[in-house]
Amino acid sequence: MVKIADIELGDFPLLLAPMEDVSDPPFRALCKQHGADLMYTEFISSEGLIRDAVKSVKKLDIFEYERPVGIQIFGSNIDSMRKATELTQGANPDIIDINYGCPVKKVAGKGAGAGILQDIPKMVEMTREIVKSTHLPVTVKTRLGWDDETRFIVEVAERLQDVGIKAISIHGRTRKQMYKGEADWSLISDVKNNSRMHIPVFGNGDINSPQKAVEYKNRYGVDGVMIGRASIGNPWFFNQIKHFIKTGEELALPTISERVEVVKKHFSMSLEWKGEHEGIVEMRRHYANYFKGIPDFKPYRMKLVTSLDSEEIFNTLSEIQHEDFVRR
Numbered sequence: 001m002v003k004i005a006d007i008e009l010g011d012f013p014l015l016l017a018p019m020e021d022v023s024d025p026p027f028r029a030l031c032k033q034h035g036a037d038l039m040y041t042e043f044i045s046s047e048g049l050i051r052d053a054v055k056s057v058k059k060l061d062i063f064e065y066e067r068p069v070g071i072q073i074f075g076s077n078i079d080s081m082r083k084a085t086e087l088t089q090g091a092n093p094d095i096i097d098i099n100y101g102c103p104v105k106k107v108a109g110k111g112a113g114a115g116i117l118q119d120i121p122k123m124v125e126m127t128r129e130i131v132k133s134t135h136l137p138v139t140v141k142t143r144l145g146w147d148d149e150t151r152f153i154v155e156v157a158e159r160l161q162d163v164g165i166k167a168i169s170i171h172g173r174t175r176k177q178m179y180k181g182e183a184d185w186s187l188i189s190d191v192k193n194n195s196r197m198h199i200p201v202f203g204n205g206d207i208n209s210p211q212k213a214v215e216y217k218n219r220y221g222v223d224g225v226m227i228g229r230a231s232i233g234n235p236w237f238f239n240q241i242k243h244f245i246k247t248g249e250e251l252a253l254p255t256i257s258e259r260v261e262v263v264k265k266h267f268s269m270s271l272e273w274k275g276e277h278e279g280i281v282e283m284r285r286h287y288a289n290y291f292k293g294i295p296d297f298k299p300y301r302m303k304l305v306t307s308l309d310s311e312e313i314f315n316t317l318s319e320i321q322h323e324d325f326v327r328r
Contacts, residue, residue, distance in 0.1 A: 035238030046075030233289020
């Protein structure tokens with residue numbers, strides 16, 4: 001049984017990665033329903049929380065059915081991160097996660113996210129202060145290092161454990177790699193197999209099939225895997241992995257009709273949580289992934305991404321459900 005502090009997550013937990021503009025409450029609800037064992041919110045700016053910025057505060061929304069759920073924060077100022085931790089604790093998550101992995105320039109360029117990998121002493125000090133400022137378990141999401149010359153993750157993981165984190169998720173790339181090339185799990189394995197490590201170590205990067213999840217589980221010995229891009233438009237992915245681990249067989253892919261039902265549910269929850277206009281506009285980024293690989297789908301996708309009328313969108317989805325190409 002893998003545990004983060006006292007939170008039991010099963011024998012080989014599957015975690016939903018915190019993804020900006022993706023891992024919101026509607027999407028998390030679907031992933032939970034389809035097998036995710038632990039989910040994290042989109043990352044939240046510590047400075048935004050302190051300033052009471054609407055977008056940052058809104059991301060604190062979590063719901064009972066999601067548990068266990070972690071709220072992820074990022075920032076480059078230790079004092080701001082400590083204050084943000086106290087504010088985040090007020091939202092009553094199960095876990096507080098620190099983002100030391102985001103590679104995008106507007107975050108890393110300011111010394112937050114993966115940017116802090118250029119200053120390991122500060123990373124350790126910030127983590128210590130966050131752990132001290134909350135009664136909740138603190139976890140970390142990070143990368144192998146800033147670049148190929150600074151892949152110090154084995155030592156870094158030890159030092160973060162020493163100041164009190166309860167689990168670590170490691171993306172098998174450096175910041176310089178962004179999302180290019182192949183993720184290197186050998187160093188993630190080195191962290192897991194380090195005799196000094198006693199907290200759960202989760203691997204992240206390139207898990208895009210149930211077969212790969214099982215292969216990496218066996219080859220690298222990690223405690224679980226964190227799923228990011230492969231879950232977008234595919235919340236079924238978690239149960240597909242679990243089924244393959246249990247039986248060695250592939251779970252049947254969802255039919256078009258089943259896909260549409262989940263899209264309708266996702267869309268309904270988005271409207272409810274975000275309001276009509278924002279719910280419609282922000283749902284657009286998901287359609288291409290939900291309906292990937294369907295022949296002759298472009299006219300329907302264009303309807304879905306151009307309409308500003310929710311009833312019209314629901315009607316288009318019903319059309320898709322009953323069109324001839326569905327039965328080909």
